[in-house]
Amino acid sequence: MEVFLSSLRELEESGAAAIAAAAAPEELERVRVEYLGRKARLTQLLRGVRELPEEQRPEAGAEANRVKNRLLELLDQRASQLAAAPAAAAPGTDLTLPGRGRWRGARHPCTLVADEICDIFKELGFVRARGPEAETTWYNFTALNTPLDHPAADEQDTFYLAEDIVLRTHTSPVQTRVMEKWKPPVRIVVPGVVYRRDPFDASHAPAFEQIEGLAVDEGISFVEFKASISYFVRRFFGEDTATRFRPSFFPFTEPSAEVDVSCLLCHGEGCSACKGTGWIEIMGAGMVDPAVFDNVGYDSERYTGFAFGMGVGRIAMLRYRIPDIRLLYESDVRFLEQFERA
Amino acid sequence: MNVSYRWLKELAPSIEDSAAELAERLTYIAVPVDDIVWLGEGLSDLVVGKVLSVSKHPKADRLVVCQVDVGRQEPVQVVTGAPVVVEGAFYPYVGAGQALPGGQTVKSVKLRGEPSEGMLCSERELGIGRDAAGIMQLHGEFKPGDSLLEALELDDYRLDIDVTPNRPDLLGHWGVARELAPGGAADLQLPAFPEHARVEYSVAKAETEGTTAGVTVRIEDREGCPRYMGAVIRGLSVGPSPEWLANRLRAIGQQPINNVVDATNYVLHELNQPLHAFDLATLGGPAVVIRRAHKGERLRTLDGKDRALDREMLVIADAEVPTAMAGLMGGEATEVTESTQDLFLECAYFDPKRVRHASKGLALDTDASFRFQRGMDPEGLPCAMQRVIELILTVAGGTVDGDAIDVHPSPLERRFVGLRPRRVNHLLGVELEPGTIEDCLRPIGFELREGGEGVLDVAVPTWRPDIEREIDLIEEVARRYGYDRFPDEMKTFRPTIVREDDYVDAFRRLREVMIGFGFLEAKTTPFAPEGEGEVRLLNPLSEREDHLRSDLLTGLIHRVEHNLARGQRDVRLFELGTAFGSAAGPLPAESIRMAAVWTGRRAPSHWTGEGGEWDVWDLKWVLTAVAAQATPGAEVQPVDHASYSGNLEEPLAVVTPDGRTLGWAGRVPAAAIEAPRWAGAVWGLEIEVAPGRPETVAYRPLPVHPAVERDLALVVEGRIPTAEVGGVIREVAPATLESVSVFDVFEGGSLPEGSRSIAWRLRFRAPDRTLTDDEVDKAVNRITSALQEKLNVAVRGA
Numbered sequence A: 001m002e003v004f005l006s007s008l009r010e011l012e013e014s015g016a017a018a019i020a021a022a023a024a025p026e027e028l029e030r031v032r033v034e035y036l037g038r039k040a041r042l043t044q045l046l047r048g049v050r051e052l053p054e055e056q057r058p059e060a061g062a063e064a065n066r067v068k069n070r071l072l073e074l075l076d077q078r079a080s081q082l083a084a085a086p087a088a089a090a091p092g093t094d095l096t097l098p099g100r101g102r103w104r105g106a107r108h109p110c111t112l113v114a115d116e117i118c119d120i121f122k123e124l125g126f127v128r129a130r131g132p133e134a135e136t137t138w139y140n141f142t143a144l145n146t147p148l149d150h151p152a153a154d155e156q157d158t159f160y161l162a163e164d165i166v167l168r169t170h171t172s173p174v175q176t177r178v179m180e181k182w183k184p185p186v187r188i189v190v191p192g193v194v195y196r197r198d199p200f201d202a203s204h205a206p207a208f209e210q211i212e213g214l215a216v217d218e219g220i221s222f223v224e225f226k227a228s229i230s231y232f233v234r235r236f237f238g239e240d241t242a243t244r245f246r247p248s249f250f251p252f253t254e255p256s257a258e259v260d261v262s263c264l265l266c267h268g269e270g271c272s273a274c275k276g277t278g279w280i281e282i283m284g285a286g287m288v289d290p291a292v293f294d295n296v297g298y299d300s301e302r303y304t305g306f307a308f309g310m311g312v313g314r315i316a317m318l319r320y321r322i323p324d325i326r327l328l329y330e331s332d333v334r335f336l337e338q339f340e341r342a
Numbered sequence B: 001m002n003v004s005y006r007w008l009k010e011l012a013p014s015i016e017d018s019a020a021e022l023a024e025r026l027t028y029i030a031v032p033v034d035d036i037v038w039l040g041e042g043l044s045d046l047v048v049g050k051v052l053s054v055s056k057h058p059k060a061d062r063l064v065v066c067q068v069d070v071g072r073q074e075p076v077q078v079v080t081g082a083p084v085v086v087e088g089a090f091y092p093y094v095g096a097g098q099a100l101p102g103g104q105t106v107k108s109v110k111l112r113g114e115p116s117e118g119m120l121c122s123e124r125e126l127g128i129g130r131d132a133a134g135i136m137q138l139h140g141e142f143k144p145g146d147s148l149l150e151a152l153e154l155d156d157y158r159l160d161i162d163v164t165p166n167r168p169d170l171l172g173h174w175g176v177a178r179e180l181a182p183g184g185a186a187d188l189q190l191p192a193f194p195e196h197a198r199v200e201y202s203v204a205k206a207e208t209e210g211t212t213a214g215v216t217v218r219i220e221d222r223e224g225c226p227r228y229m230g231a232v233i234r235g236l237s238v239g240p241s242p243e244w245l246a247n248r249l250r251a252i253g254q255q256p257i258n259n260v261v262d263a264t265n266y267v268l269h270e271l272n273q274p275l276h277a278f279d280l281a282t283l284g285g286p287a288v289v290i291r292r293a294h295k296g297e298r299l300r301t302l303d304g305k306d307r308a309l310d311r312e313m314l315v316i317a318d319a320e321v322p323t324a325m326a327g328l329m330g331g332e333a334t335e336v337t338e339s340t341q342d343l344f345l346e347c348a349y350f351d352p353k354r355v356r357h358a359s360k361g362l363a364l365d366t367d368a369s370f371r372f373q374r375g376m377d378p379e380g381l382p383c384a385m386q387r388v389i390e391l392i393l394t395v396a397g398g399t400v401d402g403d404a405i406d407v408h409p410s411p412l413e414r415r416f417v418g419l420r421p422r423r424v425n426h427l428l429g430v431e432l433e434p435g436t437i438e439d440c441l442r443p444i445g446f447e448l449r450e451g452g453e454g455v456l457d458v459a460v461p462t463w464r465p466d467i468e469r470e471i472d473l474i475e476e477v478a479r480r481y482g483y484d485r486f487p488d489e490m491k492t493f494r495p496t497i498v499r500e501d502d503y504v505d506a507f508r509r510l511r512e513v514m515i516g517f518g519f520l521e522a523k524t525t526p527f528a529p530e531g532e533g534e535v536r537l538l539n540p541l542s543e544r545e546d547h548l549r550s551d552l553l554t555g556l557i558h559r560v561e562h563n564l565a566r567g568q569r570d571v572r573l574f575e576l577g578t579a580f581g582s583a584a585g586p587l588p589a590e591s592i593r594m595a596a597v598w599t600g601r602r603a604p605s606h607w608t609g610e611g612g613e614w615d616v617w618d619l620k621w622v623l624t625a626v627a628a629q630a631t632p633g634a635e636v637q638p639v640d641h642a643s644y645s646g647n648l649e650e651p652l653a654v655v656t657p658d659g660r661t662l663g664w665a666g667r668v669p670a671a672a673i674e675a676p677r678w679a680g681a682v683w684g685l686e687i688e689v690a691p692g693r694p695e696t697v698a699y700r701p702l703p704v705h706p707a708v709e710r711d712l713a714l715v716v717e718g719r720i721p722t723a724e725v726g727g728v729i730r731e732v733a734p735a736t737l738e739s740v741s742v743f744d745v746f747e748g749g750s751l752p753e754g755s756r757s758i759a760w761r762l763r764f765r766a767p768d769r770t771l772t773d774d775e776v777d778k779a780v781n782r783i784t785s786a787l788q789e790k791l792n793v794a795v796r797g798a
């Protein structure tokens, strides 16, 4: 009986689907013959009622009839629909006319880039972390070995909310917050908004996205630092992209490095994008300064590590050849729509 | 900072690299070079011209007619409007048919009837200075017709170096040459000036007070000024610098002023020691006192500004009043002028923090303050003093009066830092030999000696205030060795124990939902005017937007305005971001939100017909989908108006099972958006994002028995909410009620006034059997009588 009922239901569903899919009266007739004709499966099933035990026959018969009636009703409906509407894809239809569209959404180019960067670092064991955008000067400067009375603090023009509260100028305070909470091994990437008191122009925004990274464990060396960053560069920019490390200064890393990649446009020949140098600056990085470890209570003799930070908007601009950073924050739909397929 | 390639090579003759090679090398081992400029660019056509005679133009008062020897057989005639042309003097000359640096070709012309062959040029026209008023007189002896490039030593490159804050030693040519010379410091030499005036003088030492040539020099703030040298030069004559000195300064982009100022400026850029010269006649006492400013004291500085001083600022004073801001700028009253005959020369070390305080307080940044803030070399003073005295005597004459004075209350102790070669290799991940480490450090002035137990005692040169710890030395080794020489070897790593941020998953889901609905992700800056934010910025970029946003929706509505103003009628934006609110603690409250705003058509237009404009039912569906991701069990319901303070029309709320409201949605009122008349309704939502993942989905078995459906047309009186009717249905129905849905709502017609007909479809199904009509009828009857009883709802047509 169960078998009978379930084949009946299966037949009902496939019949209904076939009827709905029939695109022309001739096709509909074929469906009718297949399901309700003399040799059709339903007819066979109806005959099978007789083989069921006596007490089950009424129920089985009733259900079989219901299915038959429903299919007949659907056939009628579809037939009148086909009579009323022009044949959708009948021969002679102009299929060069455009299809019926739906709006397509899009991630912001900064999200696309940030997600891809985080995904690549995930391959190297980094997980995402987050922290507040308003910070104490301790977290933003002091804990990162940047005394407020040192010229290094002037390198970033800072928004103040109170004498000792700022809008973070980098995502680096999250380094300290994570290390205060967890013991090594630490491997984090921190995408987030940071603030600099720069008016909007073609290459500056007062609030923009940055990604920070931090790896801390025993025995992490400058060699591993270079290898990890080069791995990221090759995965993100392409296997044939060269990476260059050169000295720089950040109070919270030492040795510090600026990381350049071979120009994506001219491949090192020199062009206007790379100001003729063949290189494009993409991130600041370096080995974590022991003072930063001391500030969070890590043993700086035992643990070493590296950190890096890069501007997501800047990298999005490189990748998508966006000439003006303001486009990222204007929310013009004609701009944002361009990333539908990205 | 600008550096002249020629100058570097003079200091370090062992340098053989080209300017471009030096720039690359500096970039790889120390600091980046932003730009390399060939100073001779466009100047190859120019020659030195000697003006033989000057006569008035017969027809124009403002013009003169000059005969100029430009090295040809015959002099050429040049008509010029320059205010001063000196007979017998030398000027840059460009001939007719030849080009100026800007590319402009000079033509032979007639000026008010007088022919003019070529022109005499100003500094501005040559692109080597700012002076455009007059033609540029060359000081010195030249041969007419000589290449101007040679005469002005412009066959040179200017390197624009981006010196990082930790490297004050690279703010002068000497330090850069030390970094670049193959043998380092050992290769350096101070070349003689043309017609160099050698001078010998003794230096008297004092702890806090002494005199030089009758001038009392006293340090009252030992911390602010650990060392101060002074000397008196008498009988000099202030005037223009010789061409070689002016050229040097022009080569690094400095404007020559007069021989004394140029001499101090030269030594500043050569030896990286700021210097200051006072007109001795203007110093009361005469005395030079290095002290804190007194309360209420003022000083008119060289830039003509009258400045109010505070007691934390360090000044140079005479017997009575401040005469200069220490380490920043001189005073106007004691400035060296054309009539100055006697000088008091200052060569000092000022405390970085003290100079920084005054620089910040007075909003004054100078070449000197930039350097003092980063830390100068206190041991470099005697050498710089000697150099500047010799230079002044060379270019301005005069003699040193008596002994120079060296007031030195707080001599610095030589700093030693321990360096473990083992640690170097541990941190850098390579095996460097001790000899290699030494080769990295010794050329730039570090002295290494064995300290025992695997430690090297490294004496830090006094010009490197940034080197205080072992790690600072390790960086020196790494960069001098060359970052590019370290291999790129991936090592194994241990997975972290840090747990991923709880919001990562929520963000991903919300983006998926919104993108599925066809929304575009926007990012906006969170600055807002008063009224749209609670948290104030102390130093906003604009007074108009001096707060941080307290919601995302308001800002997004402005972005819709931006799009409408550009003729875009279909706008769908969403943003994930932070809203700020005031809080009890020191930090503002941050709430992670998602907002969306949209207007226009539901779908792109199509030739078969329009899909209509977004309406409130789309809004409700979008909000429901968002709420489902925001927090488990959240429900969308009409807003309780008593508790809603927002301005959205037809507002809906997202309420959690425990009664907390997470967000709102509704129609943006016309008053809240500047929209053109053709724009459609604008819809908005904003919701707090809850961290974490929703509960794991648990599979429910697919039904095996058929369902029975019943349609009910219910006549509902008045404004009884549909949700209430649905609630009663669910409440009294048996467990076999699988779903309830509304498929039609109808008003008017034959219905009683104020009533609505709501058509429901009820689907029943049992998991274990096929339901009979009888069972279902009973359930429906129970439902209809409960509706009649509780809500006075009747079945239509019954």
Ligand SMILES: [Zn+2]
Residues within 6 Å of the ligand: A263, A264, A265, A266, A267, A268, A269, A270, A271, A272, A273, A274, A275, A276, A278, A279
């Ligand atoms: Zn390029």
